[in-house]
Amino acid sequence: MVFWKKNNIVIDMVEEYLQKAEECVGLLKIGFTHYLKKGLGTEFDAFIEKTHKAESSCDDIKIKIESAMYEKSLIPESRGDILSLIESIDQIPNNAEHILYSIETQFLETPTEIKDKLEQLLNININAFYELTRAARALFKDTSKIQTISNNIDKEESASDYLERTIIRYIFSSENIAPDQRILFKELVGKLGSISDNCEKTADTIAIIAVKRIV
Amino acid sequence: MFSLKVLTGGLLGWSLGTNDAANIFGTAVSSQMVRWKTAVTLIAIFTTIGAVIGGSEGLETYSKLSNQTLDTASTICLAAALAVTAMTLLRLPVSTSQAVVGAIIGVSLAQNGIFEWSKLYKVVLCWVGTPVGAAILSMIFYPLLARLIRRLNLHFFTYDYLMRTLLIIAGIYGAYALGANNVANVTGVFYKAGAFGKVGLENSKFAALLFGGITISAGAVTFSKTIMMSVGKSIVKLDSFSAFIAVLSEAVVVHIYSLIGVPVSTSQAVVGAIPGIGIIKGMKTVSFSSLFKIMIGWIMTPIVGLVIAYTLLGI
Known part of the structure; x- marks a missing residue:
């Protein structure tokens, strides 16, 4: 009974973390979409603030999970797997916060002709993240779903790569974008695309955690 | 009072405990599924119980192989201990049972004494049957x-917990089987020599089994950690379920031989179980060079035991 209790505490904390990470990435989506439509300003700053708070909460929960894993003295194998999973997922909320901050600090003004493509790229990467949290939950509920979810993430990542290349090509061929802005936009596109890259890597980690326990 | 010569048996038991504890809990300890202290506590308790409850058949077998005096019994144990040490230094898989039987033959030949060669075929058959039996059992x-x-469709926390529980259960059974099977290696010849009292009396048999069980346990408790970690890590390449199957197969086969009354090697049982699992999983788990080393160890251990015992008695 003690074992179930200990496990449930950890599972609940992981769920709490996933919800907060989803909130953080969700705020990136809202904030970035707002930026594409209305540009910089106080409303955009408010989204940055909310994203920052959500990201900080993710870090707090992560630390709580790390301490709990040792206090509840779980089997080291389980502990190591959970910690590497959370560590890997945590790069994404960090990235979400970083993307919004870089727009704000660099006073980026997106050319109209790439706004749709950027929104599309954002959506693909956000979808990849939601698939990832689904995979993480499946680890505690139904591991048979993990492979299918992993394949979905792979598809999103490929689509993101393709779109990234298209946007970057456009950025460097457009005469409407100043040369210094081109580098900044290329970086922004790369940061957005790295969400699905991280999702793919983390999904691989989840798949390995599951496969290790297949008999 | 026991003769001090029995201490050579104690030394052999201690060395057996230090080496064979790794075959039982090596994987679980090195992968941190089970704490070393928990593992050795379980080994100490269940090896002693196994020796006392299930070790008498092995004692009878060694009693029938040849007649011993306290001096020859002590020589046998010393020779076997030296053979085990020599083979370990050569990094060859070693069986204490084979070393003891080799030493018994060596002592008998040196004395021009009686050796029941007809009884030996049963023992040798069991040596071959140990890895083969473990391989077959692991495949089943x-x-x-x-x-x-x-069918249980466990998520990974529950799976890990189940694996830990299974490794502990298999380890407990393995410890019991080790005690039941290998206690004869430690005190079999001394029992026959009357070191624990008149042969055939329940008290003397109990004393021999208890002494043997305690010395094996002492080896596990005092000095097994390093070996457990290194042996365990070479087996831990297997996943925890395969490791459980390897230990379970080893325990069952060693237990069966304890019922027959033939001391066998837990190392050889584990080494047999691993390729069995490999066949089922369709993967290569043992190399030909490893098999060659095992074969060399198989042939060399009794010969080295024999030569040392022969030489010691000559001196």
Whole structure:
């Protein structure tokens, strides 16, 4: 009974973390979409603030999970797997916060002709993240779903790569974008695309955690 | 009072405990599924219980192989201990049982004494049967238990907990089987020599079994950690379920031989179980160079035991 209790505490904390990470990435989506439509300003700053708070909460929960894993003295194998999973997922909320901050600090003004493509790229990467949290939950509920979810993430990542290349090509061929802005936009596109890259890597980690326990 | 010469048996038991504890809990300890202290406590308790409850058949077997005096019994144990040490230094898989039997033959030949060669074929057959039996058992256990576990559809916390529990259960059984099977290596010849009282009396048999069980346990408790970690890590390449199957197969086969009354090697049982699992999983788990080393160890251990015992008695 003690074992179930200990496990449930950890599972609940992981769920709490996933919800907060989803909130953080969700705020990136809202904030970035707002930026594409209305540009910089106080409303955009408010989204940055909310994203920052959500990201900080993710870090707090992560630390709580790390301490709990040792206090509840779980089997080291389980502990190591959970910690590497959370560590890997945590790069994404960090990235979400970083993307919004870089727009704000660099006073980026997106050319109209790439706004749709950027929104599309954002959506693909956000979808990849939601698939990832689904995979993480499946680890505690139904591991048979993990492979299918992993394949979905792979598809999103490929689509993101393709779109990234298209946007970057456009950025460097457009005469409407100043040369210094081109580098900044290329970086922004790369940061957005790295969400699905991280999702793919983390999904691989989840798949390995599951496969290790297949008999 | 026991003769001090019995201490050579104690030394052999201690060395057996230090080496063979790794075959039982090596994987679980090195992968941190089970704490070393928990493992050695369980080994100490269940090896002693196994020796006392299930070790008498082995004592009878060694009693029938040849007649011993306290001096020759002490020589046998010393020779076997030296043989085990020599083989370990040569990094060859070693069986204490083979070393003891080799030493018994060596002592008998040196004295021009009686040796029941007709009884030896049963022992040698069991030596061959140990890895083969463990391989067959692992090929039976793996698919059966894997199917059962798949049906449970466990998530990974529960799976890890189940694996830890299974490794502990298999380890307890393995410790019991080790005590029951290998206690004869430690005190078999001394029992026959009357070191524990008149042969055939329940008290003397109990004393021999208890002494043997305690010395094996002492080896596990005092000095097994390093070996457990290194041996365990070489087996831990297997996943925890395969490791459980390897230990379970080893325990069952060693227990069966303890019922027959033939001391066998737990190392050889584990070494047999691993390729069995490999066949079922369709993967290569043992190399030909490893098999060659095992074969060399198989042939060399009794010969080295024999030569040392022969030489010691000559001196």
